[in-house]
Amino acid sequence: MKKIFILLGLIGLLTTSCDEFLTIYPETSLSVPTFYKTEADFTQAINGAYAPLRLLNNHEGGGMWVLTEMHSDNTIFQRLAQFGARERWHDVAQHAVPTADGVTANLYVKHAYVDLFQIIARSNQVLYTIDEADFDANAKDNIKGQAHFLRAFSYFQLVRLFGKAPLHLVPVTNRQEAALELSDAAALYTQIELDAKEAIQLLPVKSAQEAGRATSGAARMLLADAYMTQQKWSDAETQLMAIVNSDEYVLMPSYAEAFSESSANKNNMESLFEIQYKEGSEGLHGSWFYAMIPRPITAEEVGSITGTSNPLNITNEANNIPTPDIIAAYEEGDLRKDASIAYITLSNVLWKDGTYPYIKKYAKTHALHGNHGMSWPVYRYSEVLLALAEVLDEQGKPGAMDYLMQVRERAGLMNEPAGDLSDAIFKERRVELAFENKRWFDLVRTGRAVDVITAYGQRVKTNPGEYYFPEGEDPYPHGFQEIRLTYGLPASEADLSPNF
Amino acid sequence: MKVKRMKRKDNLKFCIVMVLLFCSIITFAQQNAISGKVTDSSGEPLPGVTVVLRGTTQGTITDFDGAFNLTNVKAEDVLVFSFVGMIKQEVEVGDQRNFKVTMLADAIGIEEVVAVGYGTQVKREVSGSVQTVDAETLKDLPVSQVTQKIQGQMAGVQIKQTTGKPGEGMNVRIRGQFSIAAGSEPLYVVDGFPITGGINKINPDEIEDITVLKDAASTSLYGSRAANGVILITTKKGKPGQTNVSLNVSYGIQEVPERGRIDMMDAVEFAQFKKEFYEDAGKDVPEMFQNPSIYEGKNNDWYDALLQTAPVQSYNLTVTSNTDKLRTAAVAGFYKQDGVVINSDYERYSLRLNMDYDVSDKVTIGFNLAPSYIKDDTPRTDGGRNEGILFNALHTWPMMPIYDDNGELTLYNKLPADVGNIFSYPNWVRSAQELVNETKDLDLLSTGYLEYKPIAGLTLKSSINAQITNSKFKFFNPSTATYRINQGIPTTSRSTRDEFTNFSWLNENTATYTKSVGDHNFSLLGGATIQKFRQDRFQLNMDNFSDDRLPFVQTATNINRTGTQDIVNEWSLVSFLSRLTYNYKGKYLLTAAIRSDGSSRFGSENAWGTFPSVSVGWIASDESFMADAEAVSMLKLRASYGVTGNNNIGNYTQYALINNTTSAAFNDNFAAGSAVSSMANSNLGWETTKQFDIGFDLSLYNNRVSVVYDYYKKKTTNLLYNVQVPWESGFSNFSDNIGEIAFWGHELGIKSINTTGKLKWTTSANISFNRNEVKSLAEGIDRVYGDFHITKVGEPFGQFYGFKSDGLYMNQADLDNSPVVPGRSTVGSIKLVDVNNDGVITKGGDNDDRTIIGNPFPDFEYGMTNTLNYGNWDFSVLMTGSQGAEVMVRHLVTTANLDGVFNLVDDVKYRWRSEENPGKGFYGTTVGGGRVTGVERDWNNDREIADASYLNIRNITLGYTYNSKSKIFKSARFYASIQNVYIFTDYWGGPNPEISVGRSGSNDGGNLSQGVDWSGYPVPRIYNFGVNVNF
Structure with a gap:
């Protein structure tokens, strides 16, 4: 009987320590209850x-x-x-x-x-x-x-x-809990x-915040943007004025300088908010610019744009190639044109003479192929100024032209635009904010999308060769x-x- | 019987029950004792003969002098003497106390005792579905992996060789079992130790026999790991008799058979194609294709350039000895296979030492020690365009030179883009030669045990087992080579390392008590086991080496954060198990077993699983009414039912984990970030499989013909699945136990001794039919997609999914009158079938025309071995086959790409070119570019589905045995064999109808995505010569 008691005891011991033995938390990652x-x-x-x-x-x-x-x-x-x-x-x-x-x-x-x-x-x-x-x-x-x-x-x-x-x-x-009704x-x-x-x-305001994080200024611009989309002009004006009066932001001396380099000039004094990348091996880099390089392109030609030490050739199709429309939208003497768009002539010629435009304002040199650190601009001070011009104009208040001219003057355009002011502001937004993901939402919120895009589609279908379609290739008939x-x-x- | 999910608090109750069970083992009075001696026909003592009392499990084994002692024997008992290769004898005890028995050699050599979970059992009395194959039948196959050797040899065990890479690619499924997301490989148990990882590292020469446990009654003692079936490996032991030294040497030559190689265009044919391509499009033909005949004699066969004829060699030295108290077996082996793809090298050094020592007649201790070292250096051969060099070599333009004018290997080839060469092609021969893709594995399996028999019938056994694996993988891509297309040379030099150490230990304590009361014979097993596994793994990813000759960490300019990590994997398992084996008069059989598993992998609300089973058997031929049926030597009817589990659900799946690598950058500074990466599931548990089995064993004409048949029906529920949840939650899925799959099938095995006498001819054959149907998935989910597959409720698992096709649009009228892909279909392009009859061909969305277009699983699989013996000569032929399975020939996405970008399969010559020249109606027009050709290529359809039925003459062996009269040198056997002699098949996608290679090349696509051919390492034919000398 004594032996049985010992055995019982041992098994009892085993059972109580079982829980411990059978509970294994992952060693290389934390879990919710402890974080x-x-x-x-x-x-x-x-x-x-x-x-x-x-x-x-x-x-x-x-x-x-x-x-x-x-x-x-x-x-x-x-x-x-x-x-x-x-x-x-x-x-x-x-x-x-x-x-x-x-x-x-x-x-x-x-x-x-x-x-x-x-x-x-x-x-x-x-x-x-x-x-x-x-x-x-x-x-x-x-x-x-x-x-x-x-x-x-x-x-x-x-x-x-x-x-x-x-x-x-x-x-x-x-x-x-995963699925909710649509709001x-x-x-x-x-x-x-x-x-x-x-x-x-x-x-906090930008000067009191770690650079790159959201600030009260960025939040105001976001709120103003949301108001403007809903055409709440005076609410937007309040927020935009608060940004201007905060004295936290100024335009960079030149348009080209408004955009970050691969590892410098980030969150500059014009920047309200930008998506932050970091070149290097931490896995925080971007490679989005590579999708925008015309091709098929040799390693040498890639290197001439990116300046990397190990350029590689790229094939398949490129995207986000500037259209003739945006190229034509820049006024004579607009310094932003050359800062925004450049051309490359490819040695592998599959369309016309192989000379394509590409987005220059994002083409910043970096060390290694497919690994760059340029920020993606979200809100810049020039947009604050243009937004302010728009909300004032929409409310019929004075001052819109002053804000518009601040932006134009930096671009080397000293003349006040003629014609309808609201059209002028809209046109200015297009070139000032080109390739910053603003154009489509602007077309929609201003009610211009259907007309503008339909006309644009007509041009693409009529002259596919102008829109980079090689001979024999056509746009969708149903597009x-x-x-x-x-x-x-x-x-x-x-x-x-x-x-x- | 229903699976009972126990919480931890219930566990104590269970433990108490277990203890009471142990306590029921009490002493008892001794009865009559007998003794005896067994000799062979020449009068030599015969050690190791099994002596049991008929109808009981009570018995013993004769010692070195052939002597035996038995206690507790009654006058009416019958002694049964059995020994491998000898005719079984039965002797009535009566009042005799000392027996002299002479055993006679048996031509048939039926095995009497089989390994079962936690012990052995007399085969006759097994009531579950168990199958054994011994090493003898496998010895002549010149392949490295055990699983290659047993392929096609056992009913109900499906083995596919999905790639020919040395040491890899064996896909083993028992009774068609698989799961969506959990592992589906059977549990491998080596000498009682459930090992982690597969058995492909084990030297097959160390193996004595292999037993497959198929039904739930046989496997349920392995509880939550048993649902995929269990394979028991018994390694060589010191055999009774004299010390034996055996040297086995073989040498073979491997080559890639011509049959089945993908027929690609040569340079002239490809230039002709390109010429026609431009002509048909109404474009100017580039100069280099204007006169295809200039490539006459200038063809570059890139695929062939990667192949070689290569040797395979194997050396094994085995020593077995059995002295008074010590039984030992030692096997030292060396195996080296140079692959049929250049620069592949596979080497295995192995040693096994098994030792059992009788300390006294009550106490035995034993040790097994089996270290092995494997070095595997095989190029990155398998997979799609971004992975596999074999596939890339296939579609490389045949006018691109392998060697330059100086006879040096070219660096890479790229033609001007206006001739349609978009992608640059590195030199694949360089890739094979220069890329390092090397794995070094050091394995140690070791066991120590103590066995104590305090009283007759009771055996207490305690064992400690450990498995240590150390693996080092190194990949290095110098700047001069690459395995993918369109990588400029020089490229970025890269290296990855993956190194891990696994340590698994297991302590098992069992007690077995055997007793007979009258005609009632009992054996009771009880046990408790505890096991723990830990893996420490380190992965390193770096690039930009300063010098290709120095592929080391210190010369890498960049260490990549992604892919550089420490990984720890751990699991633990505590189990209690018990089995009762009972029979009445040796003809009414009953076995009941139960195991309870507690696992660290199970959620806290669901920590313990209980897995019971029961089986019954009836040896009808022992009944008096069968006595007149003289043809019937033995008829046993069996039935079983039980519950098993599959715990391959991941180690930490139940927890809500924090991903600490979701970092951010602020103003070009690194900022560590974290995010919840999964949701917790405290109810997470094992997958449950309930299985019913019914079958019979029948022997006819004095065991000349024996038949084994089984029907099984299984139901797997609680399948582990990452149920997709809407992304709006911030997560993509939730790990849960869902759904139900039904499996059923038939298995038939036949052995027949066709002739006896001077010419002995035996045939053994098997066939299995496996079926399954998905009964349910998760709530609101009725389908799960694989790569090109769908797993859908009401259909069999993992079916090919895509469009049906109906040839091509042969002319304008055909196009006008048929449903089309808007904007893409033209005359001469592929005509897909409008399955939903809405007038248009649609991919995706509510009007999707895709449907099930094929089945990767066979209707049945079979195998047959014929063995002939004439005097000293022996001859055997092994054939295996599979009927009705289909393979998706997915490499056509490239090798039949109609845009003229890649070299093409020869058949593209017969494509549609015009209404007058419509070709064979299989490949469509090249005119119109990707808009037109992309439908045929990218909208995967049933033209890529190929019948993969085959009959493979897997091995033919001719042997001659020379018996020596010398005292030292006993015998020698010389043999010659051919492995993979010929495959009869209509499969047209490549050489290997068993292929299943994922695009990534690193695995076979997983359960949801079986049977896709991206082209892979060819399975070689081997001409082999060997000699086996016994001293």
Whole structure:
């Protein structure tokens, strides 16, 4: 019997230690219950919320710029007959995105949706857990402000891309909570405004903030942008005036200097907010510029643009090639033209003489092929000035021309534009903000999209050779027929959500 | 029986039950004792003979002098003497106390005892579905992996060789079992130790026999790891009898057979194609194609340039000895296979030492020690355009020179873009020679045990097992070579390293008690085991080396953050197990088994799983009413039911993890970032498979013919799956247990001794039919997609998915009257089928015309071995086959790309060129560019589905045995064999109808994406010569 007791005891011991033996947490990563406690944790968490911004413009072969700039009359793809399976770009550029029952399978639509909701989920995680944590109130406000800014920023992109979206404000922790009903534009704008206002309250001004993070100035511009899209001109004016009066921003001396180099001139005094990349091996670099280089291009020719030590040749089609329309939009003497667009003559000639334009303002030299650190501009002070000109003009208030001229004068255009002021402002926005993903949303919010794009489509179809189509290659016959103002929601998402 | 999910608090109750079970083992009174001696026909003592009381599991084995002792024997008992290769004898005990038995050699050599989980069992009394193959039948196959040797040899064990890479590519499935996301490989148990990883590193010469446990009753003792079936490997032990030294040497020559090679255009043909390409498009023909005949005699066969005839050699020295108390077996092996692709080299050095020592007649201790070292240096051969050099060589333009005018290998080839050469082609011969792609594995399997028999019938055993694996992988891409197309040379030099150490230990404690009461015979097993695994892994990714000759960390200018990481993987498993084996009069059989597993992988709300099973058997031929059926030597009917699990669900899947690498940059400064990367699931558990099996074993005409048949029906539920959730949640999926798949099938095995006498001819054949159907997936999800596959409720798993095609639009009227792809279909382009009859061909969305277009799984698989013996000569032929499986010939995306960018399969000559010259109606017009040709190429369709049925004459061996009268040198056998003699098949996509190579080249595409041909390493034919000398 004694032996049995010992055996019983041993097995009892084994059982109680079983729990311990059978509980193994991952050693190389943390898990939710142990994280989100300290200031350092939340700093990491908010940094993590910025991370998807990089992807937004930097997916393989494209990003938001496909859905905005290449959806407008500013840029187009570079057709090459040898390559098939290019629909994801061609469809968007030619306004023929297959859309049925309000959904589309276009890859870049999905990418944008996924990236933006990832920012939202990470911002929600911060906002949901940060009040429980105990650390410095200023630091906490700053982090919360950034989370509100990022959430407002993301919903603002979503509402303009899709017109509606599910409105998630707390983190999702299981399968059942994953899908929400769609909220309409009004509900989304209400939340965008709430978040932006909250961010303005909580965030420091630019000079008091770590460079590159969201600031109260950036939040004001975001709010003004949202107001302008809703034509709330006087609300927008208040925010824009506050930015001007903050004395935090000035225009850079020249237009070319407004844009960052691969590792210098970032977050300069003109910059309100930009998507930050970092050249190098940390995995924070961009490679988006490479999708915009005309081809097939030899290694030497790539090197002449990028200045890298190890250039490689590139084939397949390029995208975001400036159209003849945008090239023609620059006035005589506009210094921005040469700062924005350059030309390369390819030795592999597949179209005309092989001379293509490309976006020069992003072509900054860097060390290694496919690895650059240029920022993607989101809000610059020149946009504040142009927005101010617009809201004043829209309200019939004086002063619009002064703000417009500040921008023009830097571009070497000393004359006040003739004709309708609101058209002049609109035209100025096009060239000042060219290739910064503004054009399509501007066309939509000002009600010009259908007319402008239809006419543009006509030009492309009539003269495909001018729009980089090689002989024998034609634009879609069915392109530019139905100009939709929003994209269908991602088809993959529709398969999973019962709500759309 | 339903699987019971136990929480931790229930565990204590279970433990108490287990203890009580142990305590039921109590002492008992001794009965009559007997003794005896067994000799062979020449009077030599015969050690190792199994002596059991008929109808019981009580018994013993004769010692070195052929002597045995048994206690607790009654007068009415019958002693059964059995020994491999000897005729079984039965002797009634009566009042005799001392027995002299002479065993006679048996021509058939039926094995009597088989390995089962946690022990052995007399084969006759096994009521589950168990199959064994011994090393003898496998010995002549000159291949490196055990799984290659057993391919086609056992019913219900499906083995595919998906690539010919040395040491790789064996896909093993038992009874068609697979899962969506969890592993599907069977559990391998080597001498009782469930190992981690496969068995391809084990030297096949170390193996005595291989037993496959198929039904749930046989496997349920392995609980949460048993659902994919269990393969028990028994290594060589010191055999009774004299010390034996055996040297086995073989040498073979491997070559790639001509049959099945993809027929590509030569330079003249390709130039002709290009000429026609421009003519048909109404464009000027570039100068280099204007006169194709200038390439006469200037063809460059890039694929052939990568192949070679290569040797394979194998050396094994085996020593077995059995002295008074010590039994040892030692096997030292060296295997070297130079691959048929240049610069591939596979070497294995191995040693095994098995030792058992009887400390006393009650205590035995034993040790197994098996170190091995494998060096594998094979070029990156398999996969799509960005991965595999074999595939890239296929479509390289045949006018591109391999050697320059000085006879040096060219660096790379690129023609002007206006001749349609978009991609530059590096020299693939250089790629094979210069890229380093090397794995070095050091493995150590070791076991120590103590066995104690305190009283008759009771055996207590405790073992400690350890497996240590150290693996170092090194890839180096110098600036002068690359494995992918369109990489300029010089390229960025790159290197990746992947090094890990695995340590797995297991402690098992079992007690077995065997007892007979009257005609009731019991054996009871109880046990507790504890196992832990840990992997420490380091991966390093770097580039831009200062000098190609120095591919080391210190010369890399850049270490990449992505791909450079530490990884730790751990799991633990605590288990309790028990089995009752009972029979009445040796003819009514019952086995019941249960195992309870607690695993670190299971969610906290679901930590313990219990896996019960029961099987029954009836030896009908022992009944009196069968006594007159003289033809029937033995008939056993079997049935079983049980529950098993699959715990390959990942180590930390249950946790909500933080990804600490979601970092940001602010003003060009690095800022560490974190984000929640997965959602927690505290209910996460194993996959559950419930299996019913019914079958029979039948022997006829004095065992001349024996038949084994089984029908099984399985239901797998709670499949691990990353259920997709809407991205709006910030996550892409949620790991959950979902769905149900039903499996069923038939297996038939036949052995027949066709002739006896001077010419002995035996045939053994098997066939298996496996079917499955997806019954449900997750709520709201009725399909899951693979690469080109769909897994859909109501259909079999992993079916090919795409468009049906109906030839080409032969003329304008055909185009006008048929559904088209708007804006893309033209006369001469592919005509897809409008499955939903809406008038247009649509890809994606609600009006998708894609449907199921093929099945990668066979209708049935079979194998047959014929062996002939005449005097000292022996001859055998092994054939294996598979019927009804299909393969998607996906390399056509490139090798039949109609835009003239790549070299093409020869058949593209017969494409549609005009209404008057429509060709064979298979390949369409080249006119119109990607807008037109892209439909045929990128909208994958049923033209790429090829019948992959085959019959492979896998091995023919002729041997001659020379018996010596010398005292030292006993015998020698000389043999010659051919491996992969010939494949009869209609498969047209390449040489290997078993192929399944993913685009990434690194695996076979996974369960959801089986049977895709991206072209891969060819499986060689081997001409082999060997000699086996016994001393």
